[in-house]
Amino acid sequence: MKRYSREHQRLMATWAAGCAERVLPLFERAHPEDGRPRRAIEVCRSWVDTGVFRMAEIRGASLDAHAAARTAKGNDDAACFAARAAGQAVATAHVPQHAFGGSYYALKAVAAADREQPETAATTEREWQAQQLSDDLKQEFLARVIIETRRTGIFITVRKDEDF
Template sequence: MEIALSLDELRQFSLWSADCAERALPLYEAVAPDDRRPREAIEVVREFGAGGNRTKAIRTAAWAALKAAGEVDDPAAEAAARAAVAAAGSAYLHPLAAATQVKHIVGAAQYAAYAHELAGRDPEAIVDWAIERVPPMVRDVLRRYPNGSPGRSRLGELHRRLETELRRSLPS
């Protein structure tokens, strides 16, 4: 079964994901100040979110940020780079009604929170920030998908918290 996703929905989702990933970017840049790959992944998806085309440049930047994550020798910086990968990937959320797609929806916020935790900071501050600033449309998109399958790891716990809160109805 497929879920209908409009280009506008993908753009709004991409902008929110970029904002979430950007919260962790300083953790990466503190360790690798000359490596712009995670920043570039966030920048290209932000361009898409602002009305640009969904181009190969987004995928290329996502792959480069993933490579950066694998090359850095700092767990918090690695998680921050993975948040950038998730943000870039948000432009390509699949319309398949599969639980695995929920990881793509919460991925940038999840990895940004995890990066903060690994750096000795409060991950809940990032989770709360992401929840407070999520566009209502992202909540609507998430509700079209079945419940995610986050697993039992710490990343899974962060996923579960984000998904639960984002699925919750806002008070009228």
């Protein structure tokens, strides 16, 4: 598994939280009383700001966001994916590669929310995501998080290898 510096891990967590925060309204409009995904983003940002790592808090926030996603699943894919983006973002404090999961689910949320032009929406969001990263992390992101158009529609994936 690839090792990242503490600084890169914090940058990746900040980036993943930003990706999740951009799609958070898709969840909150559908589930205004459920603050679990927002809380996950807050826990992520707190770790970045303070450097204080509490595994129970990080893991709990991530699992809670993913539980919120399960409540949205089937009724609203965009809301489900937005909650998952938050769960992945906070997990970056534990494993840096989760940042790519935050990006991935944010892209899926944007695509699911735009039924008319999901590929355009996801591609535009991916470009925004790339612009938020330093050049060295940007190149890795562009190689890992891929949007493809297939006969059946848009396909978003995270490429994994021995470094993942």
